[in-house]
Amino acid sequence: MKFEFRFPDIGEGIAEGTLMKWLVKEGEEVEEGQSLAEVETDKVTTEIPSPKTGRVLELKAEEGDVINVGDVFITIDTSGEGEADEVVKGELDEKEELVEEETAGVVGEVIASSEEIPPSTEGQVVPTQEKPKKSKVLATPVARKLAKDLGVDITKIKGTGPNGRVMKEDIYRTKEEMTKEVEKPKLPEVVEPTISGEEERIERIPLTRIRKTIAEQMKASRFTIPHTTAMDEIDITKLYEFRKKYKEKLKEEGIHLTFLPFIVKAVIAVLKQLPEFNSSLDEEREELMLKHYYHIGIATDTDRGLMVPVLRDADKKSIIEIAKEIEDLSSRAKENKIELHELRGSTFSITNYGSIGGHFGIPIINYPESAILGVGRIVKKPIVKDDEIVIARVLPLSLSYDHRIIDGASGARFLNMLAELLEDPEVLLLKS
Structure with missing residues (x-):
């Protein structure tokens, strides 16, 4: 039986993480509770434990990839023989929206279920004789608070995250668009070196998730507070x-x-x-x-x-x-x-x-x-x-x-x- 393990909701409003290191290999036997991967979130690096005992069939992500809550990132053969192709659904169906306010998890605890989860009706407008209700915005508590602190109406933001989730970047972008009415001096563009040989002496280092979080926090502070x-x-x-x-x-x-x-x-x-x-x-x-x-x-x-x-x-x-x-x-x-x-x-x-x-x-x-x-x-x-x-x-x-x-x-x-x-x-x- 093939078990598709989806990146779990580890709580504290975390919607995604960076896969820093695989701790298992394809074909390796794993025990329930054994650490599968090391994932870096906004503030800490945590190990994701296996919810099943079995053999690793496929690693669905590369080290350095960003994985969202609900993404399948590893499959495990739980039959002991690896012959059956039946897929056991994990925490969430691909089409189901992730509602963190109602299903918060904790670090180190992963819950998986083989039960079918009915499609979510969140965000749908049901026509009635009365005035239709406003659609509910899919966003984490952290994103909602950020929008509130920045004075941005989160219901008017088009989310770019999984299932239309409103991300922090969407809120910052909207806030910036709101302030574009005031003309600001254009900053000079960064011109790449043209002298032969200088390109090889430039080292480009991707920002870590921690560094991106620090940058966002500092931006929110200086952008908002005089x-x-x-x-x-x-x-x-x-x-x-x-x-x-x-x-x-x-x-x-x-x-x-x-x-x-x-x-x-x-x-x-x-x-x-x-x-x-x-x-x-x-x-x-x-x-x-x-x-x-x-x-x-x-x-x-x-x-x-x-x-x-x-x-x-x-x-x-x-x-x-x-x-x-x-x-x-x-x-x-x-x-x-x-x-x-x-x-x-x-x-x-x-x-x-x-x-x-x-x-x-x-x-x-x-x-x-x-x-x-x-x-x-x-x-x-x-x-x-x-x-x-x-x-x-x-x-x-x-x-x-x-x-x-x-x-x-x-x-x-x-x-x-x-x-x-x-x-x-x-x-x-x-x-x-």
Whole structure:
């Protein structure tokens, strides 16, 4: 019996993935639950397990191909003899629409069925004596939210995905078309080299799915949010000595104490005083959504691109607990062992480019948040204190925020309040 295994819905609004590596070969015997292929989605790489025991008949895709949810990408002989030609249908019929809102799966869990699935009536208009109902648009929750955030009517978009599914690219294209009424200067075209021999010295590297996702996220942020950045330098000499006092002792307990947990604690204390920095703008309803929970995104540099693991309910955790969790999340992100749900839902983000030597920067807001804090490298430099020149440990900070909902005075106020807490660790502990 030949079983056609279709690329499953692995949840979190994932509609497609890139086949990075086959883990089996044609003719190979496989067991139920055995990993068949390594697939890269928007944020993580995951292995797809086999729902059946049998022999691999055919690999239907090449490494590097993009496969959509519902595509047959491998066939397995489940009879043990390989003689029968009966096809067992998998999760979805080719003609059936994929409705992710109603049939969400989870990573590592694949469900297959031999039952016939009746044709979907979603999107059909049934004539009646009453006014016909509007057809339902096929789109993932992520796409629907993106359209809502960008102010695009998703019902007017012609989807280019499987079965007419509206993809993120369709939404961005529609948004761009909406803004073409305003003339923009034409950018010069990229002219290919004409000098003999230079063509061979150009290396073209296809963008990975992670890099494409980062590009889309940055585009959504800069395209939608008017950024403003405030910068300041903070004397953290006392905090430096405080951390130094406990660093080695905690290291013996397996805890790596950096400055970041202190910064997280200070940021949360300020967010409670200035809640507009822990918010997002609902443009459709013209409402400011103040979030009374504190999920802090920690930007992490990995070999596969920038990831932002989320430290959830950070206000309920101690500095030591935050230190442990940051180390765990960042390590698993770098090792590609992070789960999708751990990369979503942040309310405010921090990017520590100082860890690789950066001083000042202009961080881009993690859309749809309203602000992001950039942390630079701590340096020793002379400052004037009590009318005397002293050598201090100075921390540079850059705060980017959404100027539609946050004024310049609030940006300066945020950094001043942050400075008060970081300059004196005793005050920080008392107020957090």
